[in-house]
Amino acid sequence: MERIIDILFLLYFGSHIPIALFFDFQAVLPGWMFPKLFVDTVDWYAEEFGDAMMKAKPAWFKSFCTCELFLQFPFFFVALYAYWKGISKCRWIRLPIIVYSTHVVTSLIPILFHIFLHDFTLESYKGPRTFTERLQLSGFYFPYFIVPLVLLLDALFHPVYVNGGSESTRTVKHKPKGRKHH
């Protein structure tokens, strides 16, 4: 880790692993695969905050959870490694991060549109009705929109990548002088 913002990225990827494993994957994997405590937690959350998507599991929503299982999840470990080592040592992470973050930002757009604009009154499961309820529910998803957006902008524009082979001055500053390169 070599930048303050890497703390955010490490927290994001690190927390995403248990959240995906115990909660998100319930949308695509059979219930018996999860401890009862986590199944009950999702039921409580869906009821309390009106997340009809996690209950009704419409095909379009399930498609994102499927991608999370097969594409995102293995990548979490790669990203954790890269941001832990520092991007100046892992410049190869740039393109995977651009693909990953664009994918996640894109998948959050229909979810946020759905939360704010869908008419939940005809749904079999409780959904948000007032604007405040919609805002509250969106709060659970919003971090998965905003952090990937920051990841994307960082990967597109950070000097470590943009200046090609040479390390950015910001990175060099953190290095002890005279340290040998391997």
Next chain:
Amino acid sequence: MERIIDILFLLYFGSHIPIALFFDFQAVLPGWMFPKLFVDTVDWYAEEFGDAMMKAKPAWFKSFCTCELFLQFPFFFVALYAYWKGISKCRWIRLPIIVYSTHVVTSLIPILFHIFLHDFTLESYKGPRTFTERLQLSGFYFPYFIVPLVLLLDALFHPVYVNGGSESTRTVKHKPKGRKHH
């Protein structure tokens, strides 16, 4: 244009402009903005092939059409320019194409999941019921999954980008010898 595959990319972006303008945008813009002929065509297509998404316009589907209007559409012209000039002269197109194509591939995943897995029997509009009908409807969307996927793989792995400053041998082969660089 300097590669055979650029014909595919130029056809893709070139055809996408009128298709977006006359058909796709009907999902997000008011009907009076479109000539009656095109409104009727969409109505006929939606009825004939059971595209309930273009009729019911669920929020999640509309979100992609909104992105098409504000993000994709302006980019079509940029991409046309780059692939017309040739990627060896427009290496700056690489990252925009990676973002664009990841965005579009991602947005097609829920659409294809919806077509193949959604239960349309409870919908207000006619949807596909048999597997053949689902396959037929998916045929209209599939090009917008597969071409962006090829665009993505090309942008990630083509030697013109991967070999950095130097042009790939494949590209050089097409150039007449002794041609001056500007």
